Amino acid sequence: MLHPYLRTAAGAAGMRTPQARLDEAVGLAGAIDLQIVHKAVLPVRQWQPSSLIGQGGVEHLAQIIEQKRIQVAVIDATVSPVQQRNLERAWKCKVIDRSGLILEIFGERARSHEGRLQVELAALTYQRSRLVRSWTHLERQRGGFGFLGGPGESQLEMDRRLIGDRIFKLRQEIDGVRRTRNLQRQARQRVPYPAIALVGYTNAGKSTLFNRLSRASVAAADQLFMTLDPTVREIVLPSGRKAILSDTVGFISDLPTQLVAAFRATLEEVTEADLIVHVRDLHHPDSEAQRADVHAVLEELGLGSHLQNATVEALNKIDLLDCQQGLALEQRQRRNGAAAKSVAVSAATGDGCDRLLALIDACLASDRELVELDVPVSDGAGLAWLYAHGEVLRRVDGEAAAHLAVRLSPADLGRFRNRELRD
DSSP: OEEEEEGGGTTOTTOOOHHHHHHHHHHHHHTTTOOOSOOEEEEESSOBTTTBSOHHHHHHHHHHHHHTTOSEEEESSOOOHHHHHHHHHHHTSEEEEHHHHHHHHHHHHOOSHHHHHHHHHHHHHHHHTTOSOTTGGGGGTSOOOGGGOOTTOGGGGOOHHHHHHHHHHHHHHHHHHHHHHHHHHHHHHHTTOOEEEEEEBTTSSHHHHHHHHHOOOOOOOSSTTOOOSOEEEEEEOTTSOEEEEEEOOOBOTTOOHHHHHHTHHHHHHHHTOSEEEEEEETTSTTHHHHHHHHHHHHHHTTOHHHHHHSEEEEEEOGGGOOHHHHHHHHHHHHHHGGGOOEEEOOTTTOTTHHHHHHHHHHHHHTTOEEEEEEEETTOHHHHHHHHHHSEEEEEEEOSSEEEEEEEEOHHHHHHHHHHHHHO
């Protein structure tokens, strides 16, 4: 495992340390059970077009690879097809870069038909410019997976035309998935319940928090990219209002552009959400850098305005903080006061989750109007509709009508008044 970095860029503001990047790459490799026998950071003066790193570094690593009989060299950087080919010739082993490693993890973790389609599209888009045996390195660790195929499969001999044909078909199938998701969202909008999307850096604790808030049992583990396929559940907020909560794929720094494009159908759950809950791993030393990476992906999805107006932060894993860190967090929260759009929580223990739900409830209620309505006592369906779609703060029953003070969104208020006009 190698993390090369430019000497001139080391220590720049907002950037992770080379060791932190290497540790994350080791975690990525561990996610698919690759055994790390050697890891190192390598400072370079400038990137080399032919081999990425200098000739001296190539020769030094060639000796290590030969001595330790390394079969796969993982480079935590973007490696061009030419650089990959030259390094494989020099090191006499398989070479994959950061994008290839992340794609391989997604290939192993995807379970649903939709997830596998999106991973295949991303992998073929990445592979099209290389047309090399990009996946054979893992046949020694496990059998062929899905579209990756095992030894002898035609995937290894695909030429550019065949890959192009397959990509075209995959895009058609994913368009069908997108249409299905749009229909599902339209059905939910008719209910309608507000949609809340959990987003965050991979392994920030999104699925654990999702399970805590929704009482679901989504697989959650201390592993990178544990969740690929989105899950949706209904939750009840403190006001009694119902909402739809969705758990989404985690983000990561330098997320391959092929994955962002391929998973756009899945990430539309985020783009259509009324509120985004950004789950942050407050215990992680690079928490601020992870926050910036998540914001970069959300902005790429066209959610720049949402980041300011419709996002709250769940500062997770406070149970792992030491006393000094906990005191600093408490002082910061006290300074920010009621205006803060962040809550310190522990998804593992449940601490702070009630405050998070209250914050979510308040944010969703901010666009609601307080209106006074008189509804005939005989109109049971209308009264039930108001209770289901609004927050009834006061009700006084008269002989003929019930006088209600209700918080309703402008859209729901319009729906109710149109209903009255039709009646």
